Amino acid sequence: MTNDTLVAELRSVLGADAVLTDADVTAGYSRDQMPLAPSGTPLAVVLPTDVDGVREAVRACAAAAVPIVPRGAGSGICGGANAVEGCVVLVTTKLDRIIEIDPDNRIAVVQPGVVNLDLREAAAKHGLFYPPDPSSYDWCTIGGNLATNAGGLCCVKYGVTTDSVLGLEVVLADGSLLRTGRRTVKGVAGYDLTKLFVGSEGTLGVITQATVALRPLPQAPATLVAAFDSAAAAGAAVSGIVREGLVPSLLEIMDATTVKAVEAYLGTELGTGSGSGALLLCQSDAGGTLAKRELAAIEQVCTDVGAEFVHSTDDVAEGNLLMKARRVVHYALEQRGACMTDDVCVPRTRIAELIEGCERISAQVGLTIAVCGHAGDGNMHPTVVYDATATGEVERARRGFDEILELGLSLGGTVTGEHGIGRFKQDWLAREIGPVGLDVHRRIKQALDPGNLFNPGSMFSPA
Structure with a gap:
């Protein structure tokens, strides 16, 4: 089948408006938010509106031996949805229905194009709550969250995406439709195929529907901010909070470089003093007296390890302002x-070492590196800032990026806590999981996608 024949077949089964081939348009679908991850030029971009359209597109591409790159909103930052040369980018944003919210069983059934925030707001109308909340929750989609097993700010208490997923509907490489999981609270029938597909980054199939668990809507959060003169002191506070058995709904850390950047961007001071070496943001959604007790205990921990400033509030507007930062x-x-x-994600007791290590790496490569992240689970997001037009800065930025991954592994951590591997960390995945682990990945890929149809070259290369 020629490329022209494939495009004609796709238009026949999906409709002309659902198949885009204009070069300027397809270029907009060729990559995600990671500027340096490799990408190719798509043959076409298809936007099916239902599961049958997805199945027909997969069958047509399989028959033509043309690879498919599944894509949601494109909010990823590891190149996981980047096009490969001559592929068909299959965009799921038009599968955007919330099919069902069942308040009595606390579940929702949704399509992959549903925006994370839209699901949260729809659940809230029933007094329920969908916990995963990536920073891009106001535009990222559930399908992308599932593909990368996204986390967010509330992971410390509520876990990551997979902890809320009960079942999936997935289109496989032959166009068949696999249904995994259940609608019940418990269920151990067979292998846990649901968890296999969550986090598979579009390499095993196209997720077309998910059944997710909802929780009772939490109380309006109370918020605490604490400033420390060093990352070590902030890290000691995190360790103390964990040791005391406290589980706030949110526990975030920002280093001094991050705080200064945010203050400049918002045009306001966070009220913690310009000399702060690190900042902790914490929320409790336990409600009323329980929230006050929880934050009081956290405040005591922060004070005991030498916090320069601690402030707590149950004013929702003030808390939202702090969280906006x-x-x-x-x-x-x-x-x-x-x-x-x-x-990178490291043991919570080693967060300070990671931040301090990033300061050394910043000095070595001569670039700004700002660190913030989810202190409650050790998932840090060091960000290397560089000038892409300046001679040598891209190379130095990549070197700094890799040295941070090296540091994370040396501290007993992992090279990705929630963003995925994509097309930017394949070598690091191989290093982390080792040759046996990589071989198992390849065997699973071969079993489910023998023609290497889905997202080839993402996560790992074929053997």
Whole structure:
């Protein structure tokens, strides 16, 4: 089958408006938010509106031996949805229905194009809550969250995406439709295929539907901010909070470089003093007296390890302002140059060592490296800021990025906590999981996708 024949077949089964081939348009679908991950030029971009359209597109591409790269909103930052040369990019954003919300069983059934925030707001109307909340929750889609097993700011208490997923509907490489999991609270029938597909980054199939668990809507959060003169002191506070058995709904850390960037971006001071070496943001959604007790205990821990400043509030507007400071970090850093955001996760007791190590790496490569992240689970996001037009800075940025991954592994961590491997960390995945682990990955890929149809070259290369 020629490329022209394939495009004609896709238009026949999906409709002409659902198949895009204009070069300027397809270029917009060729990559995600990681500027340096490799990408190719798509043959076409298809936007099916239902599962049958996905199945027909997969069958047509399989028959033509043309690879498919599944894509959601493109909010990823590891190149996981980047096009390969001559592929068909299959965009799931038009599969955007919330099919069902079942308040009695606390579940929702959704298509992959549903925006994360839209699901949260729909659940809230029933007094329910969908916990995963990536920083891009106002535009990222559930399908992309599933593909990367996304986390977010509330992971410390509620876990990552996979902890809320009960079942999936997935189109396989032959166009068949696989249904995994269940609608019940418990179920151990067969292999856990649901967890296999969550986090598979579009390499095993196209997710077309998900059944997710909902929780009772939490109380309005109370918020605490604490400033420390060093990352070591902030790290000691995190360790103390964990040791005391405290589980706030959110526990974030920002280093001094990040705080200064955010203050400049928002045009305001966070009220913690310009000399702060690190900042902790914490929330409790336990409600009322319980939240006050939880934050009081956390405040005591922070004070005991030498916090320079601690402030707590149950005013929702004030809390939202403080949380805005955390959510705009990426935009604030982008004002200073191109950004390469890392995603290492280390034991919580070693967060300070990671931040201090990033300071050394920053000095070595001569570039700004700002660190923020989810202190509650050790998932840090060091961001290398560079000038893509300056001679040698791209190379130095990549070197700094890799040295941060090396540091993370040396501290007993992992090279990705929630963003995925994509097309930027394949070598690091191989290093982390070792040859036996990589061989098992390849065997699973071969079993489910023998023609290497889905997202070839992402995560790992074929044997």
